[in-house]
Amino acid sequence: DVKVTQSSRYLVKRTGEKVFLECVQDMDHENMFWYRQDPGLGLRLIYFSYDVKMKEKGDIPEGYSVSREKKERFSLILESASTNQTSMYLCASSHGLYDNEQFFGPGTRLTVL
């Protein structure tokens, strides 16, 4: 059974804190993605990675950075959290970069106070 796991289901942080969201996949997928999901806005791509140490900006990268030191692990970093980063964060992976099937983790609901 394919699996994408995320380190936390719920997270509450203060404005200005540095926040790390971790994602691990066990499918040996080359590609990993970070999205945020907001009501009425759908899933918006923040960053993606097509190989270890490789990363590309998505549609809304501002305020975020990522790290991929190992194939199975992709981290999203909020350098200085702000209230407008309160959201549901979803990690996904896929075998091919252009695969239309992405496998999602359960999400991390982040609240920034």
Next chain:
Amino acid sequence: QKEVEQDPGPLSVPEGAIVSLNCTYSNSAFQYFMWYRQYSRKGPELLMYTYSSGNKEDGRFTAQVDKSSKYISLFIRDSQPSDSATYLCAMSYTMDSSYKLIFGSGTRLLVRP
């Protein structure tokens, strides 16, 4: 204007009803059309996937694409309470080595026993 529009619902139907979920889009370059299902507190999972225009059936589910009208639909026959979830349409294209995947914002469906 958003590239993909989807009514957020909620759509509430009695068990056994036929459900119709829809999305409209503005970019005629989209070639692949997907429906993802997202249960509460879970990540989205791919339900159906079609290429270009036409119908595709899988059990109680039928996906329909009308590229001339830029309109896609998901029909659920004999709906069950277990179908209660948020349904996200998604669409993509590949052009000149670039790839674009866009998700709709999702329609929440509730099937009442």
